[in-house]
Amino acid sequence: MPIIAKQCGIKFDPPSVVLIYENEHTNKLRKRVMPVRSFSQFSDCSRAAETKHHPRHGRYLDSVSLEQLVRLHTVLRDHLRGLSVEASLREQHRAQAHEEDLNKLGDEELNRCKAQMDVLFEVNRRHKDDPDFVYDLEVEFPENSVRETCSWDQSDEEF
Amino acid sequence: MAGDVKRIPDSEQEKYDSDEQVKIICLGDSAVGKSKLMERFLMDGYRPQQLSTYALTLYKYNTTINGKPVLVDFWDTAGQERFQSMHPSYYHKAHACVMVFDVQRKITYKNLSSWYKELREYRPEIPCLVVANKIDADMRVTQKSFNFAKKQGLPFYFVSAADGTNVVKVFKDAINMALSYKKNSSDFMDVVMRELENFDLEAKEDSGGDDEEEEEEEEEEEGKAA
Ligand SMILES: Nc1nc2c(ncn2[C@@H]2O[C@H](COP(=O)(O)OP(=O)(O)OP(=O)(O)O)[C@@H](O)[C@H]2O)c(=O)[nH]1
Numbered sequence: 001m002p003i004i005a006k007q008c009g010i011k012f013d014p015p016s017v018v019l020i021y022e023n024e025h026t027n028k029l030r031k032r033v034m035p036v037r038s039f040s041q042f043s044d045c046s047r048a049a050e051t052k053h054h055p056r057h058g059r060y061l062d063s064v065s066l067e068q069l070v071r072l073h074t075v076l077r078d079h080l081r082g083l084s085v086e087a088s089l090r091e092q093h094r095a096q097a098h099e100e101d102l103n104k105l106g107d108e109e110l111n112r113c114k115a116q117m118d119v120l121f122e123v124n125r126r127h128k129d130d131p132d133f134v135y136d137l138e139v140e141f142p143e144n145s146v147r148e149t150c151s152w153d154q155s156d157e158e159f
Numbered sequence: 160m161a162g163d164v165k166r167i168p169d170s171e172q173e174k175y176d177s178d179e180q181v182k183i184i185c186l187g188d189s190a191v192g193k194s195k196l197m198e199r200f201l202m203d204g205y206r207p208q209q210l211s212t213y214a215l216t217l218y219k220y221n222t223t224i225n226g227k228p229v230l231v232d233f234w235d236t237a238g239q240e241r242f243q244s245m246h247p248s249y250y251h252k253a254h255a256c257v258m259v260f261d262v263q264r265k266i267t268y269k270n271l272s273s274w275y276k277e278l279r280e281y282r283p284e285i286p287c288l289v290v291a292n293k294i295d296a297d298m299r300v301t302q303k304s305f306n307f308a309k310k311q312g313l314p315f316y317f318v319s320a321a322d323g324t325n326v327v328k329v330f331k332d333a334i335n336m337a338l339s340y341k342k343n344s345s346d347f348m349d350v351v352m353r354e355l356e357n358f359d360l361e362a363k364e365d366s367g368g369d370d371e372e373e374e375e376e377e378e379e380e381e382g383k384a385a
């Protein structure tokens with residue numbers, strides 16, 4: 001069934017991710033509620049990846065980014081910690097402002113950022129017991145003439 | 160001297176003069192994935208040695224190159240360390256450097272130039288490999304060219320510690336470059352270091368200790384702060 005995601009949000013009780021989507025065949029709008037099982041204030045954001053790859057719900061969330069799901073799960077968790085939606089988003093925003101330069105963060109803040117990075121790391125990770133694991137995986141990225149210059153090279157400072 | 164706490168005795172680094180041992184250092188901002196890359200390369204076949212007093216991790220790796228056993232010491236430090244002043248002994252006698260940035264964070268790319276500058280103050284000629292990590296997060300970056308490496312004439316790699324792309328290649332290349340650098344080393348600093356060491360020994364025998372090397376250290380730290 002082809003799914004066009006329209007909106008993705010949350011419900012607090014029980015903690016759930018809610019998706020409004022369109023069924024492309026019928027053109028009908030539908031709502032799907034996906035409970036996040038045994039979620040607590042101590043759950044970390046890796047639960048977002050579990051939701052995204054959930055055996056039944058996963059395919060509905062194809063076009064919903066992991067980033068957005070992490071954000072929503074964090075709001076769910078912060079709610080259980082007594083934070084309002086606004087407060088949670090504000091906190092998340094503040095953490096993001098720091099996101100670029102991590103060199104100066106304290107240990108705890110740095111670890112929180114790394115924990116957030118771990119979500120994607122674990123999703124994309126190939127384990128050595130995976131059947132298709134290749135230890136020395138070489139991929140060539142040929143330097144062709146149409147290669148575009150990264151915008152990072154175009155700003156003020158020169159190397 | 161503030162750096163004393165983190166000073167690694169030279170006697171512990173003399174082993175790097177022998178032909179079958181090389182020292183490879185990792186540089187780069189906090190959280191770019193230096194440690195994850197090391198771990199992906201070494202898998203289970205390593206003995207990490209946490210030198211907490213020096214805030215660095217040493218990974219020992221045994222391999223065979225051209226039929227000869229080679230012991231590689233990989234030195235990994237936290238990007239944060241830089242801001243608490245990284246001691247010159249981190250660079251001392253290194254034979255190659257793997258310099259990492261995170262393709263998801265521009266600042267880590269911009270900071271390459273200051274990492275590189277510091278590296279070159281201590282080790283003007285060792286091979287340096289530039290590594291763009293986390294390409295799994297956004298494969299489109301591999302379509303782009305990053306000019307820093309090209310400008311400095313350094314080899315460049317797109318890698319992912321998560322899915323393993325090109326990780327082993329980077330470290331194998333680094334080992335080979337380290338070995339051939341060592342064999343053909345004409346690095347001026349290296350020669351000076353060796354002479355200084357000899358001098359130091361002689362001086363010790365003569366007068367029971369000399370500050371020659373201490374002075375050198377202080378100069379280096381000033382240079383770094385500038
Ligand atoms: N998606 C993705 N994430 C990665 C990759 N490599 C590392 N990470 C993430 O980045 C975080 C930081 O990686 P580390 O290896 O701890 O970084 P580091 O450079 O050693 O950091 P410091 O020791 O603080 O200087 C990890 O917790 C991972 O979640 C990668 O190839 N892909």
Ligand SMILES: [Mg+2]
Nearest residue numbers: 193194236237
């Ligand atoms: Mg590390």
